[in-house]
Amino acid sequence: MKRKWLGIVLSFTMAASLMTGCSNSDSTAGSNSAASQAGNNSSGSAASQADSGSADAPESAVSSGAEASAPADADFDPSSLKVCICIGEVENEAGIKIQQAYEDMVEKYGFTDVTMVDAKYDAVVQSEQIESCIQTKPDVIFIHPADPTGISEAVSHVIDAGIPVFCNEGSVTGLEDKLTSQCRTDNYSQGYATMTYLAEAMGGKGKVGMCYLDSNANWHERDLGALAALENYPDIEVVQEWFWDSTGVFTPRMAVDDMITACPNVGDLDAVWSAWDGGALEGIQAAKAAGRTELLFAGTDGGPEACQQILDGDQFLCSGGPMLYNQVVTLVDNAMLYLQGEDIPQCVWSPNVLLTKEGRENASSLLEDGEALENWDLPGYAEKWGLTISPTIEH
Template identity: 35%
Template sequence: MTEFHDNSPEAAGLRLSRRGFLSGAAALTVAAALARPNFAFAQDAQFCASLGWTVWESGRHIVAGYEDAVKKLGGTLTIADANYDVKKQADQIAAFVASKPAAIFITPADAAAIAPAVQAAVASGIPIFCGDSYVPNTTVTSTAMSNNFGLGAYGAQYIVDRLKGKGKVALVSLPSNESWDQRTLGAKSVFLRNPDIQVVSEIAFALGGTTTPRQVVDNILTANPDLNAIWCAWDGAASEGTLAIKASGRDVFITGIDGGQQSFEYIQAGSPFALTLAQSFYEMAYMNAFYAHEVIAGRKAPRFVITPSYAVTQESLANIEIPDTYDQPGEAAKIGWNRAL
């Protein structure tokens, strides 16, 4: 049952890095364990999940990953949604610690800000599993997340290649979460090595503020009449930026990070939205729950699992239905997608 409370770019281009291998090995471990008869899982364990958000497609996939894993592997699950409120999430974590569950799952909206709450949770002795972001200055049991630096570098390299090494670029960054900020650092590492790429604007977006991503991109376009491309730290900005570019009639393309139906529809239609790096949110959550069961059973969990990300363009979406389950283990291969990171 589920209860809802509070409602180097070179590395980025590798098909199979060491971390990628570890993630693939982890997925194979899951598959092998589930196929093994009489493989014991904790049927009566109580799990709690404090999620930084459940909105957007990423949130929906995260919730589904936790729910499906607990339904399949056993136990009960209580989910609390912090809705990007740091204090609320810290309070949720403290309340969950007091309830003494078998494990706590955490998707941080602001990992640095909730670090003290996570430190206290770790100190309680309860196994703690993080998804989407690592929490600085803590030693949780396991973290499943994307290669955020690589995601940023990959999108930037795509822009450099498409512009043939010369052009004017703007960035819409998302520094509120340390892991999300790594994407911007990855992008800058690429642009800095290409001196004929001019970064003419960078706007740091604040979630929960009064300015929308659409307004940010409108302002960038107005201030930079010779702009060629916009790199965005997440798909919300890329999607709204697509609308701004179309309204302007400008020949500008835009890239994002996250993946999901809306992004895929824009890309498939040949809009200015040219590339997204689609993350495996479902698999992040599922891996957390799977390894929680492993730890309860006295087995080991990997400290880090780097879940797959896929470079999605109009070409990779040609002649297929928009996929919604690509981030479930094994599903991307069925549509011919190979992990980019």
């Protein structure tokens, strides 16, 4: 366990260094939302928001870093572009949403020569896919990193080849300032917000178990944010810890089973914070099986199953929702502007929505025909439904 904690300390130092290339120190909280920069259209599909032939400049986003621009092209025709899209994984709800967003943007701009691949969480596979894309000499490559460190060499080859490269949700270790542009989830603030909500629900005291995502540098920032939030609650003690097993051999359900076994009595363990919704969802299964219905849970991702659990039950309190769909909309819109010679931000920080039972109930009361709660991160919905935008925490 000591070695793992040392890893967290070292990763915090690395994360602080990483932020210098895409700093959120200029970010503002609250009203700056990816929904506003992508357009306040609540029709449900990015493809319906703009003409397929051109991109309107997005409104000001939470952005920082140098601007990038390409030579102007008066005869710009997006339908003639060769486009590669490398997605880290589509095996979970977040990945499915990212894939859907890219598919909608392909339709919006009329791309016809498109390669879209799924790495299934594997950085080696994604690196090979990126190298294969380079050989096709595309006009642009979009990457959702499977592992920001594991793909860095392959992405450096993209940059060396002079191909514009755009990343969504995360960055690439060591290349943060060399990417053409990136639209990133503020994972640190996400972890901070969910832990703060959980701690307040605990009355500021008690014992908590932690499910970390330390094997991925981008996701690990959620862990660091949660731990930073706990510093504000000296009467909350971390009594159990589990670090995600990327092999899948040891599951979150098994981890929370072990936590409950180690803390068999009410009061031995009051809550479990998870860096992703899957850990919380499986943890609730373990708690119910053990008759520990008093245990509280918090997660991150804002997927449909988690949101339904938050709305229907009383154990899953909140989930930090990254605006993944909006990120892709922003990223592709910016890429089209860049290819037309326009200046674009080198980094855009995408805000998060704190999804709670109160917020979900309010959103449910505002639904109109054809709208669905799982579409909360489509352009305009978060603002329309009055969902809470998590503040950006400087770090």
